[in-house]
Amino acid sequence: MDIDGKTAIVTGAGSGIGRGLAISLAKSGMNVVLVGHHQPPLDDTAAAILAMGGKSVTVTADVSKLDDVQRVANEAIRAFGAVHLLCNNAGIGPFASTAETTIAEWEWVLSVNLWGVIHGIHVFLPIFEAQGEGHINATASESGLYGTPYLAAYNTSKFAVIGLMQSLARDLRATQSDVTASVLCPGAVKTHILDSARERPDTAQRPVEVSAETHAFRDLVNDAVANGMPPEDVAACVVDGIRKGQFWIFSHDHVPETAFKQS
Ligand code: NAD
Structure with a gap:
């Protein structure tokens, strides 16, 4: 996909991989719409983009709410006229074993990590199809390739995102449109993802104390x-992968050889 001079939406753009992605895309000549549920970190990313001569706008939105994602699309089109790339990157990663995970926690993790991506596809796919061009990327994880202990809800959400994106990519291939999709599966990345557990909805209602093993x-x-x-290195892999039209984007080379690598 040729990305120069086009417009990208990046969710979770106030920190970590999303911030890296937004800055890399702006460096590649894209206008960037910075989306996140807290305004100050978005302003910080916008300032970094402005300092290097790039263009961005910020939209405070919760990706788990369809109306918010619809508003992102409206504001992006108002700011830049069209949208070409959606990076569904916002995510949360609390720890708990399957038995320890409460219903509120299952709902919280799936509403952001899975429904956030579903909302993005639901809103932006028709826009991309109508303009005959566009690309949808989602940040999954190596945790979507094999189950790990004590990450029950997170693993579930990331497996689901990979299945969803694979299905989307195959639907799109069948239509032979210039709308395409890709999925990013990073290993460990130096971010504050683990702090997101502080926002978990039900600390007081947890049925059991999180185990010593957890x-x-x-x-x-x-x-x-x-460590x-x-x-920024992950972001560079994504920009490169999108340019080359790859479906699977791995930022680490220690990903086990699996059937998942087939596109
Ligand atoms: P991060 O916490 O720095 O970034 C996540 C961002 O998402 C934050 O800016 C947060 O404000 C935003 N966010 C959270 N809930 C939101 C909501 N409801 N609506 C809008 N924005 C919301 O962590 P990160 O590591 O950069 O995470 C980005 C993505 O990368 C996530 O999907 C995560 O699962 C994935 N990932 C991270 C790692 C890692 O080791 N850090 C590994 C594999 C995959």
């Missing part, structure tokens, strides 16, 4: 994330 696993993952890949 705490131990959390420490391992904390370590992996603290993870820089978000």
Whole structure:
């Protein structure tokens, strides 16, 4: 896909991979619509883009709400006239084993990590199809390729996102349109994703205290994330992958050889 001079939406653009993506896309000549549920981090990303001569607008929105995502589309088109690339990147990653995960927590994780992507596709696919061009990317995870302990809801959401994006890509291939899709599966990336658990909806209602095993696993993952890949390097892989028309985008080379690599 030729991206120069076109417009991208990036959700979760106030931090981590989304911030890296927004800055990389702006460097590649795209106008960027920065989306997130807190305004100050979006302003910070917008300032970084402005400082390098790029163009962006910010839209505060919760991707788990369809009306918010619809408003993102309206504001993007009002600002830049058209939209060509959607990066469904916003996500949360709390720790808990399957038994420890409460219903409120299942709903919270799936509403952001899965329904956020569904809302993006629902709103932007018709726009891209009408203009005959567009690309939809979603940030899944290596945790969508194989189950890990103590990440029940997160694993579930990321497996679902991969299935959804694969299905979308195959639907689009069947129509031979210039609308395409890709999925990003990063390994550990140095971001503040693990802090998102602080926003979990039901701390007071958890039926059991999170287990010692969950705490131990959390420490391992904390370590992996603290020593993870820089978000900018992941972003560079995404921009390259979209330009080359890849479906699977892996930012790490230690991904196990699996059938999932087939496109
Ligand atoms: P991050 O916490 O820095 O970024 C997530 C962003 O999403 C934040 O800016 C947050 O404000 C935003 N967000 C959360 N809920 C939202 C909502 N309801 N509506 C709108 N925005 C919302 O973490 P990150 O690591 O950059 O995460 C980005 C994506 O990468 C996530 O989908 C995550 O699952 C995925 N991922 C991260 C890693 C990693 O190791 N960091 C690995 C694989 C996949």
